[in-house]
Amino acid sequence: MAYVPGAALLAALVVGCSAGADSSANGADSKAGSPTVTPAPPGKYKTLPAPCRTVPRGTLKDLLPGAAELPGDQQEKVFRGTASVTYDTDRKVGCSWKSNAPGATRSLSIGFERVVSYDPAVSDDDRADTVYAKKERAAGLSSSATPGPDAEKNTGTPGEQEKSKGKGEGKGEGSGEEGEPEDAAGDATASADPSSTASPSGGPGGGNSGSSSAEDALPSRLLDNLGDAAFLQDLPTRAGSTAQHRTVSVVFRTSNVVVTVRYAEQPALVTQVPDGRELQEKAQALARKLAEALSE
Numbered sequence: 001m002a003y004v005p006g007a008a009l010l011a012a013l014v015v016g017c018s019a020g021a022d023s024s025a026n027g028a029d030s031k032a033g034s035p036t037v038t039p040a041p042p043g044k045y046k047t048l049p050a051p052c053r054t055v056p057r058g059t060l061k062d063l064l065p066g067a068a069e070l071p072g073d074q075q076e077k078v079f080r081g082t083a084s085v086t087y088d089t090d091r092k093v094g095c096s097w098k099s100n101a102p103g104a105t106r107s108l109s110i111g112f113e114r115v116v117s118y119d120p121a122v123s124d125d126d127r128a129d130t131v132y133a134k135k136e137r138a139a140g141l142s143s144s145a146t147p148g149p150d151a152e153k154n155t156g157t158p159g160e161q162e163k164s165k166g167k168g169e170g171k172g173e174g175s176g177e178e179g180e181p182e183d184a185a186g187d188a189t190a191s192a193d194p195s196s197t198a199s200p201s202g203g204p205g206g207g208n209s210g211s212s213s214a215e216d217a218l219p220s221r222l223l224d225n226l227g228d229a230a231f232l233q234d235l236p237t238r239a240g241s242t243a244q245h246r247t248v249s250v251v252f253r254t255s256n257v258v259v260t261v262r263y264a265e266q267p268a269l270v271t272q273v274p275d276g277r278e279l280q281e282k283a284q285a286l287a288r289k290l291a292e293a294l295s296e
Contacts, residue, residue: 040117043124043256045294048112051095052081054290055110063108063263063282066101084111091116104267104274110290111260124256125228132229132253135260139233139251141222217276223284227252227259227291232284234276246274250287254294261287 060079061068067078084094094111117127136142223230230252237245247264263283265274 039120040123040126043115043128045114045255045257047090048093048114048257049293051093051110051112052083054095054293055081055097055108055286059286059289060097060108063286064097064099064101064106065104067099070099084109090114102268104265104272107262107264108286109260109262110286113258113260115256115258128253128256128258129229132251132258135251135258136222136229136231139220139231139249141220141231141233217280223250223252226250226284226288227254229253230287232280234280236274236276242270244270244273246276246279248276248279248283250283252287252291254291257294259287259290259294261290 055063057079064078067075070078078097078099081095081097084092084096086092086094092111092113094109096107096109098105098107113131115124115128115131117124119127217234217236220233221231223232230250233249233251235247235249237243243266245264245266247262249263250261252259261283263279263286265279267274
């Protein structure tokens with residue numbers, strides 16, 4: 001029988017115990033060929049723009065009538081805008097402007113949200129699409145091909161959709177997000193009709209202008225050729241209200257950033273009705289400029 005020194009015997013025992021413990025702890029993971037999780041790709045955008053500097057002054061003059069006629073200091077204050085209160089400027093920023101002209105008050109706000117997925121199996125873009133889809137559903141619109149509980153309300157002729165829209169006007173007025181009318185008229189079906197599509201040039205919807213009635217504007221709807229997905233929501237004054245007010249929101253997603261543009265008007269006289277078509281066209285035009293600036 002061979003003699004084994006005490007130190008050598010102790011070392012052999014330690015190695016054997018360690019190998020057994022590792023095999024037990026790792027289990028299946030220790031086997032050759034175990035699958036590994038490949039992290040989902042990150043989003044395109046790592047930072048957000050300075051929101052109060054994203055809208056050129058010339059555009060602000062057009063969107064805020066009367067502001068250019070104000071005295072120097074007041075004019076500068078209006079065009080400077082007011083930054084939104086946020087605790088993480090890498091994730092969410094915004095800015096708002098307001099002008100009080102003799103004929104009406106116009107207000108504009110923009111918001112940028114950079115979405116980051118903390119699930120390695122879900123990309124930033126997919127997570128941003130979920131955030132955008134929630135806003136789309138809150139507006140009563142859906143780009144999903146699968147019929148949902150509101151499918152009947154989002155089909156039919158544009159005239160029937162207008163009737164449905166009239167029933168839902170006023171819910172969540174001015175919020176632009178949660179609590180907005182769930183049966184707002186217009187979706188991909190309405191957009192397929194020539195009377196409710198964007199102009200052939202790809203810009204805002206065309207049509208006869210000059211009328212300021214609520215019925216003159218196109219209904220809330222999905223938008224084409226704006227980011228990866230987009231929709232417009234038009235919230236006129238609720239029926240029976242003594243104060244006329246209209247808010248148009250355009251929301252779009254591009255990669256992992258969700259952008260919201262809100263443009264509103266309140267006439268000085270209750271007998272005047274905001275021009276919904278003008279508000280829609282200008283809100284869409286600004287949204288497209290922001291999308292182009294982000295892609296640069």
